[in-house]
Amino acid sequence: MTVVRTIHKASSLxxxxxxxxxxxxxxxxxxxxxxxRAARAENLHGQAELFAQMRNxxxxxLHNDATWxxxxxxxxxxxxxxDPDEDVHLLRCARLLCEYVARxxxxxxRKVIGDLFISTLSVLGDQANKAxxxxxxxxxxxxxxxx
Amino acid sequence: MKDSSRIxxxxxxxxxxxxxxxxxxxxxxxxKSFGVDKITTxxxxxxxxxxxxxxxxxxxxxxxxxxxxxxxELVRWLRSRPRDQDRIIxxxxxxxxxxxxxxxxxxxxxxxYIIAKPxxxxxxxxxxxxxxxxxxxxxxxxxxVGPDRxxxxxxxxxxxxxxxxxxxxxxxxxxxxxxxxxxxxxxxFIQPQKAKP
Numbered sequence: 001m002t003v004v005r006t007i008h009k010a011s012s013l014x015x016x017x018x019x020x021x022x023x024x025x026x027x028x029x030x031x032x033x034x035x036x037r038a039a040r041a042e043n044l045h046g047q048a049e050l051f052a053q054m055r056n057x058x059x060x061x062l063h064n065d066a067t068w069x070x071x072x073x074x075x076x077x078x079x080x081x082x083d084p085d086e087d088v089h090l091l092r093c094a095r096l097l098c099e100y101v102a103r104x105x106x107x108x109x110r111k112v113i114g115d116l117f118i119s120t121l122s123v124l125g126d127q128a129n130k131a132x133x134x135x136x137x138x139x140x141x142x143x144x145x146x147x
Numbered sequence: 148m149k150d151s152s153r154i155x156x157x158x159x160x161x162x163x164x165x166x167x168x169x170x171x172x173x174x175x176x177x178x179k180s181f182g183v184d185k186i187t188t189x190x191x192x193x194x195x196x197x198x199x200x201x202x203x204x205x206x207x208x209x210x211x212x213x214x215x216x217x218x219x220e221l222v223r224w225l226r227s228r229p230r231d232q233d234r235i236i237x238x239x240x241x242x243x244x245x246x247x248x249x250x251x252x253x254x255x256x257x258x259x260y261i262i263a264k265p266x267x268x269x270x271x272x273x274x275x276x277x278x279x280x281x282x283x284x285x286x287x288x289x290x291x292v293g294p295d296r297x298x299x300x301x302x303x304x305x306x307x308x309x310x311x312x313x314x315x316x317x318x319x320x321x322x323x324x325x326x327x328x329x330x331x332x333x334x335x336f337i338q339p340q341k342a343k344p
Contacts, residue, residue, distance in 0.1 A: 006295065007285035011235050013159060013205040017279040022155025023182055025148050025272065031180040032268030039176060046169045076212070079243040080170035080264045091265070095327060098244060 036083070043081040047090075047125055050074050054118045063111050071114055072101040078121070089134040090124040093141065097121070116141075148276045160185040160203070164195040164221065165210040165241075170264065174208055174241070177268055181275075192216025196224055204236060206275065211242035211253065211261075218242070219256040226257040226292035234292060235285045237278045241266055245327045247336075254337055257293025261333050270330045283339070296339055 053074050057067065075097040082091040097117045104110050120141045124134050161183050165171040168190070175186050187204070189195040193216050195209065207225065209218040216224075218240045228234040240253045243264040253261040260274040283294045328336065 002288055002290070005287040007231050007235055007287065009231055009235060009285070010282060011205070011237055011278075012203065012232070013237050013275075014279050014282055016157075016159045016205055017155050019155055019158065021157050022153045024150060025152040025154050025276065026150035028154045028181045028272055029150075029268055031182075032177050032272070035176045035180040036268065039173060043169065043173075076243045077167055077169070080167050081173065082265050084265050084267055095243075102244075 040083065040086075043083070044127065046081045047078060047087075050077050051122055051125060054121065058115050058118050065105070068101060068105075068110060068114075071117075072098055075101070075117075075121075078125075087125070089131075089138045090121065093117070093121050093124050093138060096142075096145075148273050148280075152276060154181060154272065154276065156181055156183040159183055159205040160187065161206045161208060162187050162189065162195060162198060162204040163208045164189045164192065164213070164218065166190050166213040167210065170210065170241075174266065174271075177266065177271060178208070180268075181272055192218065192221040195221055199225060199228075199233070199236075203233070206278075207236055207238040209238065209240055211240050211249065212244070219252050219258075222253075222258045222293075223256045231285075234287075237275075239271075239274055239278075245333060247328060250328060250333055250336055254296070255291065257291065259294055260337060263327065263330055263333065267330075274334070296337070 054071070057071055057074070060067065075094045078094040079091060079098070082094065084091065097114075100113065100117065104113075107113075120137060123129060123137050129137075156178075161178050163171060163174045163178065163186060165174065165188075171188050171190065175188060178186055187198060189198055191213050192209070195207075196216065198204075199207075207222070209221055211218040222238045222240065225236060225238060226234050238258045240256075240258045240261045241264055242249060242253070242261060245261065245263045250261050259278050262270055262274060283296075285293065286295045286297075
């Protein structure tokens with residue numbers, strides 16, 4: 001029979017939170033929202049860098065398992081720096097790409113499908129495109145996926 | 148968490164681990180805006196282990212997927228530390244991929260919560276607040292060391308043996324690929340819940 005030992009000790013985080021002082025949650029969240037807004041330009045620049053990497057991927061003729069995983073890393077990177085509200089389409093497509101790469105360790109058509117993902121992501125990530133355009137493009141892209 | 152809930156991170160020291168530099172910066176900036184006093188960052192699990200061996204942190208925020216030592220492995224290592232005050236350090240895993248089997252892995256390695264990337268300020272702050280509010284006991288059951296979640300899997304009370312939990316199915320932690328869970332589904336998956344009559 002497994003012996004279960006219970007540790008009732010409070011963590012140092014709990015003790016620190018209990019101490020006098022601090023700020024209201026609303027204040028902390030307002031400060032955080034400001035931080036998110038201030039970091040937006042930098043994150044868009046980061047997205048542009050990842051798109052450039054993806055374009056290089058598209059242009060490369062030599063493809064193997066390692067380059068396939070590179071695409072996964074690029075897409076994961078996009079997910080990390082997306083704004084959950086403003087980049088909702090891009091986020092969805094980047095998640096789909098990761099899902100696709102995870103499912104297809106091998107496959108003759110993965111280069112072609114990877115290219116299609118990159119083209120779609122580029123449209124969705126282009127700030128010049130309006131939300132309606134992005135919705136339409138993502139909708140058309142998702143319609144290709146068998147349900 | 149209410150708007151008026153008090154948040155006090157003035158004397159806390161967070162360790163944030165992520166191999167993605169931008170993601171690391173976002174998490175650090177968010178923590179700073181919450182009023183965290185001191186933040187240390189590491190770009191991989193092995194570096195984090197070294198830091199955790201040398202000093203005490205109040206919270207570990209780690210990415211799930213990193214080359215070498217993953218976030219899951221890092222939390223499992225933390226939970227196996229010899230001293231209780233080290234192994235009970237609250238840990239949150241942040242992952243771009245939150246399929247059910249990955250969330251289950253996060254739960255089983257002893258993390259308090261799993262958050263989906265991109266981390267939103269309210270989700271991150273709420274989870275940290277919940278850790279402090281709930282003050283859940285820690286258990287060491289050999290194969291599992293982490294927050295006590297035994298409520299979740301309690302059988303239905305004897306007087307309600309045909310209640311909603313009677314048909315509970317075990318979690319599928321196989322390799323099946325399924326949709327990512329939302330932040331609220333993640334929390335629901337991990338939070339202890341009392342069976343309702």
